[in-house]
Amino acid sequence: MPLPSRPWRDFGPVYAGNAVVAFLFACSAPVAIILSVGARGGLSEADLASWIFAAFFVNGLITIAYSFLYRQPLAFFWTIPGTVLVGPALSHVSFPEIVGAFLATGLLMAVLGLTGLVRRVMDAIPMPIVMAMVAGVFLRFGIDLVHAFRDGFWIAFSMAVPFFILSAMPRLARHAPPLIVALICGAVTVWLMGAFNPPAGAMFELASPKLYAPQFSWPAMVELVIPLAVTVLVVQNGQGIAILTASGHKPPVNAITFICGAGSLVTAIFGAVSTCLTGPANAILASSGEKQRQYTAGVCVGVLALGFGLTAPFFTRLLLAAPAAFIATLAGLAILPALQTAFQTSFGGKFTFGALVCLLVTVTDVPVFMIGAPFWGIVFGLAASWLRERRDFAPAVSETARRTEADSPRPTER
Template sequence: MLQLIAAGVVAAVTGFASSFALVVAGLGAVGASPVQAASGLLALCVLQGVLAMVLSLRYRIPLSFAWSTPGAALLLASGATGDFSAAVGAFLVSGVLIVLTGLWPALGRAITGIPRPLASAMLAGILFPICVAPVTASIEVPWLALPVIAVWVLLHRFAPRWATPGAMAATAIAIAASAGTAWLTDPVLTPTLTLTPPAFDPVVLVSLGVPLYIVTMAGQNVPGFAVLTTFGYSAPPRPVLVGTGVASAIGSFAGAFVVNLAAITAAIMAGPDSHPDPRRRWLASFTGGATYVVLGLGAGLMTALVAASPPILITAAAGLALLGALVTAIVSALEDERQRIVAIATFLVVASNVQLLGIGSAFWGLVVGGILLLMFRRPREPEPTAAAT
């Protein structure tokens, strides 16, 4: 039993520590105030924790949930709106689309049918500017950034699982040391759910809501199902997708963006390291869910800490956390030699952060990639016919 509890706690703490700063910075980038960002982080923690407990208990399999890390990266990179109400509208629409995916199998097939090079190149383009931030931070604030990078490199060499949480801890220490104690008096320290009414701006829905849905499905939910399958579990798609979509839609009013299946941390709870008996591993994800609810109580403290930091340092820490995801996305995008031009074109458009007609580069990258995919598609060769006798 202790082994199961430990696996759940470690997975939740690792998931939280690895990317909470990215979540707070991403919400801030689309117009959230520190109070609204703390509310969003709290809502995400509670919703994904409750989902994990309820669905793991219901189906007796290790179903674990997380916020969309690629989605948070999209928020940080998009700069789509300074009006948080419009961003909330995009969050709500994204959640509704996830619900529809669970209820309407054809939509799910359409999303999973997006060619892997195209989806991976879009994700790589979103992550690239963030992953460059450690280099920029090393020049702008070397006394803060270089120790964080050193911690990440050393842990990545000797204890890879703890590299990202260790870098985030080093970042927190660096911020606390440089900012003094003034941030501890920030009124946001006590997190409360702050409701924000949604506004439905067509431009923001196209440039933020739709890409958020796509990167969450392609970058989180699909890999999440794959992880569970790898360990011998058959996760029920409809309850998972409808549950995460409803949670995302409800949470959007409190500033939360997207809840989805966990992928990387799911392996900690669904794998044999959590318990030799696969039938008992659901207790690890149940424990992980409870841990997330408790971690949500620290949302205000974490938000105040991020607000006290130079923005480039937070982006740099996020970039270190996302390096692995960037490598995976690039390798996947360029794996098929026949579609490398399509993939690299999609990547370049998305990474350029260009905006046209007020719509962000993630959408235009998909458009350019889709057009090139159709242009370069080779016609099928005719089937050989049997020789006449």
């Protein structure tokens, strides 16, 4: 085992800068998505602060440990598609029941990681159908972005304009991330308009997370466990693993799956959604510098996450005091690239009919037998593809067979 002092020798300004940018991305729009989903679902400020604490503090510890252990940037946060999935469920399922589904999802992922069966699960459901479900749950955030122009035009305008200008200038965007600039411009506009309404009493407070007693119900388990596991393993972890592999790293798939499950078991008792290997943050951490030293950026972003988690009540109150149009715009702008990717993946090749059925069922947001639409979207999408696009399944089956042996568990996987 390398000496503990090695990270200090490997660390440098490039890796610190990448860590700060990755952290700013994680603590801006993704947090706004949590607040948007939670506020719409009736969660209290204390519930939201506890969620944010666990999402940052627990996952920050995992990020530090895994980045140091595997000597590569491995940033873990929480699943954004999974967060969005929770929104509709909150309308007809109690939060303790959702916590029970979080625990079941964590247990399922931990078992898949230990047994090495994760690749079979990742190949079992066609990606176009999965992404159609993601597009369906993300779409409401795109619509809320449009509504933000109606409800708070100048706030939405001041954020959207710099976002789209910087998005069209990739070189400049590397130094001035569009989402971060949009957040700053929006905050300045809110301040100038006098639209910031802080709550009575002190703003600053350290975290005092809540512990939730889970309830296990079949409607919540059926509605959330499989969709959550699929979004973590296929959408989130799949993206993160692909990004790190393209950067020359060798991410340990089974170990990542196991720690996502184990981390989800811990974060669930504080009311937070499942842990995942994040794609955008890892892309930033692996974007520059020497490959063998990039793990220090992962350690750094984990340390920053610990600090944010400990001050979660302060940042929760800060964002909740902003106008609804600010939160809606920030969340909507963050979702736009992912929404575009979801549509492109869903309708750019095979399984297009099943993807269309999945999208339509998910968008309706009508629960059947007290089970939410995203689950039924996947079910009916798969059924439609099996009836109309059966030939599209054959390559996926053969791909699973070819890759099973390669992804069998290895005791020394690093």
